[in-house]
Amino acid sequence: xxxxxxxxxxxxxxxxxxxxxxxxxxxxxxxxxxxxxxxxxxxxxxxxxxxxxxxxxxxxxxxxxxxxxxxxxxxxxxxxxxxxxxxxxxxxxxxxxxxxxxxxxxxxxxxxxxxxxxxxxxxxxxxxxxxxxxxxxxxxxxxxxxxxxxxxxxxxxxxxxxxxxxxxxxxxxxxxxxxxxxxxxxxxxxxxxxxxxxxxxxxxxxxxxxxxxxxxxxxxxxxxxxxxxxxxxxxxxxxxxxxxxxxxxxxxxxxxxxxxxxxxxxxxxxxxxxxxxxxxxxxxxxxxxxxxxxxxxxxxxxxxxxxxxx
Amino acid sequence: xxxxxxxxxxxxxxxxxxxxxxxxxxxxxxxxxxxxxxxxxxxxxxxxxxxxxxxxxxxxxxxxxxxxxxxxxxxxxxxxxxxxxxxxxxxxxxxxxxxxxxxxxxxxxxxxxxxxxxxxxxxxxxxxxxxxxxxxxxxxxxxxxxxxxxxxxxxxxxxxxxxxxxxxxxxxxxxxxxxxxxxxxxxxxxxxxxxxxxxxxxxxxxxxxxxxxxxxxxxxxxxxxxxxxxxxxxxxxxxxxxxxxxxxxxxxxxxxxxxx
Numbered sequence: 271x272x273x274x275x276x277x278x279x280x281x282x283x284x285x286x287x288x289x290x291x292x293x294x295x296x297x298x299x300x301x302x303x304x305x306x307x308x309x310x311x312x313x314x315x316x317x318x319x320x321x322x323x324x325x326x327x328x329x330x331x332x333x334x335x336x337x338x339x340x341x342x343x344x345x346x347x348x349x350x351x352x353x354x355x356x357x358x359x360x361x362x363x364x365x366x367x368x369x370x371x372x373x374x375x376x377x378x379x380x381x382x383x384x385x386x387x388x389x390x391x392x393x394x395x396x397x398x399x400x401x402x403x404x405x406x407x408x409x410x411x412x413x414x415x416x417x418x419x420x421x422x423x424x425x426x427x428x429x430x431x432x433x434x435x436x437x438x439x440x441x442x443x444x445x446x447x448x449x450x451x452x453x454x455x456x457x458x459x460x461x462x463x464x465x466x467x468x469x470x471x472x473x474x475x476x477x478x479x480x481x482x483x484x485x486x487x488x489x490x491x492x493x494x495x496x497x498x499x500x501x502x503x504x505x506x507x508x509x510x511x512x513x514x515x516x517x518x519x520x521x522x523x524x525x526x527x528x529x530x531x532x533x534x535x536x537x538x539x540x541x542x543x544x545x546x547x548x549x550x551x552x553x554x555x556x557x558x559x560x561x562x563x564x565x566x567x568x569x570x571x572x573x574x575x576x577x578x579x580x
Numbered sequence: 581x582x583x584x585x586x587x588x589x590x591x592x593x594x595x596x597x598x599x600x601x602x603x604x605x606x607x608x609x610x611x612x613x614x615x616x617x618x619x620x621x622x623x624x625x626x627x628x629x630x631x632x633x634x635x636x637x638x639x640x641x642x643x644x645x646x647x648x649x650x651x652x653x654x655x656x657x658x659x660x661x662x663x664x665x666x667x668x669x670x671x672x673x674x675x676x677x678x679x680x681x682x683x684x685x686x687x688x689x690x691x692x693x694x695x696x697x698x699x700x701x702x703x704x705x706x707x708x709x710x711x712x713x714x715x716x717x718x719x720x721x722x723x724x725x726x727x728x729x730x731x732x733x734x735x736x737x738x739x740x741x742x743x744x745x746x747x748x749x750x751x752x753x754x755x756x757x758x759x760x761x762x763x764x765x766x767x768x769x770x771x772x773x774x775x776x777x778x779x780x781x782x783x784x785x786x787x788x789x790x791x792x793x794x795x796x797x798x799x800x801x802x803x804x805x806x807x808x809x810x811x812x813x814x815x816x817x818x819x820x821x822x823x824x825x826x827x828x829x830x831x832x833x834x835x836x837x838x839x840x
Binding site: 285291297408416417513519524535541550558 | 680683685687688689690691692695696698699700772776779780783799800802803806807810816817820824825828829
């Protein structure tokens with residue numbers, strides 16, 4: 271078990287390093303940068319621009335820039351924004367909590383909605399309930415988040431006036447619509463996965479034994495079947511985190527909620543590459559941590575996986 | 581439901597989307613009615629904020645969306661599938677390299693990757709297609725790799741090896757035709773994802789000229805006026821959901837023919 275965990279961690283480090291390198295290469299291909307553009311707009315002379323660029327290390331050879339990026343990263347330093355001059359780490363970590371609340375809540379909503387749709391689609395009593403659960407799951411994967419949010423705002427904020435259309439402010443009320451919308455977007459994939467897993471497992475030997483023992487169908491479904499499929503489902507949930515991050519960007523924009531997404535969109539707009547690079551590194555880090563957790567948990571739950579991956 | 585009928589229905593719908601622009605009653609770029617007028621006999625879906633006919637714009641937008649999706653499919657997804665299958669099939673250092681590379685790509689959320697690429701190549705329809713394709717490429721390659729890997733233990737593969745066919749020969753003559761259904765399924769699922777992310781990118785304003793009809797861009801415009809004229813937002817939104825539903829159902833019928 272320890273060997274597996276160490277191996278996974280090593281793999282995660284390699285992945286993060288490759289993702290950082292990928293971001294470095296992509297972003298250095300950019301023709302201009304925000305810094306130079308802003309300085310020339312403000313009327314700075316060519317020599318002034320050059321001296322400032324030298325100060326930030328922007329004119330150093332690429333290899334040197336790369337080496338200093340990696341050494342800085344190892345010390346937890348993400349550099350400075352080219353637009354505001356602020357520390358990238360601060361710019362990203364400050365709104366991180368707000369994005370985490372949005373994404374985390376949406377994940378819970380999505381998993382509960384997805385699991386119940388999947389259970390109904392696979393084991394629902396009537397054909398009607400099975401088909402409708404299946405159709406809702408399909409509608410979820412077929413609706414872009416900007417459209418479901420617009421529809422939700424039209425219905426619940428403009429029409430019924432139940433909830434605010436702005437996702438910021440104190441309390442839980444402003445968060446309800448963003449949570450529901452983002453949760454619905456994530457739920458479709460979850461529903462289809464749970465449905466497939468249950469369809470595969472419902473005729474297995476242990477399910478038949480449990481039924482013969484006289485256990486209720488509910489107990490069999492939630493305790494026996496879903497636990498047997500837990501490895502697959504946990505891995506899927508962890509893989510959804512990247513997708514969730516993408517959804518968070520759009521949700522924050524539509525519900526005018528400050529967060530990583532708004533920071534990212536304006537950084538992209540301004541070609542502020544240290545900030546974009548910081549977000550890429552942060553998401554790679556989150557991805558690797560969640561994948562490692564998923565793999566180790568799956569190994570804990572299913573001894574076969576532990577053996578085969580060693 | 582008859583499986584063949586569903587398949588034909590889906591494909592027919594997609595073809596209709598492609599020829600829909602010819603059925604448009606007005607020029608989608610021209611101002612032909614009173615701004616924000618509700619649906620009427622002259623303008624079945626109403627008029628947008630500067631007086632363009634929404635029905636015409638929706639009909640033009642569908643073809644555009646589909647073409648962008650197909651472009652993305654050819655530019656990024658098909659190469660991804662080939663890389664994935666060959667990595668799974670050959671194994672060894674090539675597989676190792678592909679897996680490590682894919683992991684790095686997968687670690688960056690698709691939308692983020694697409695946005696970075698767009699800052700690099702600028703905005704526009706072709707650029708959006710490319711970025712949306714690249715964003716979906718690692719996922720498609722990874723699933724294809726699993727398919728290629730599973731092919732290694734097919735009985736007919738061992739038989740072909742036994743009579744001395746080369747590895748490359750087996751891949752082209754036996755494995756690819758046998759994986760065709762799986763790979764087409766992966767392509768159609770990827771098509772739905774690329775259409776989705778391309779429309780999100782258009783919505784975020786990276787599609788170039790905003791006058792050109794595209795559903796995501798239309799919705800972004802409609803959001804400016806949705807409090808006074810909600811009908812402007814409804815049509816492109818419903819349209820994209822229907823198109824994606826059709827593509828997703830098509831994918832489901834291709835990958836799981838038995839359940840249909």
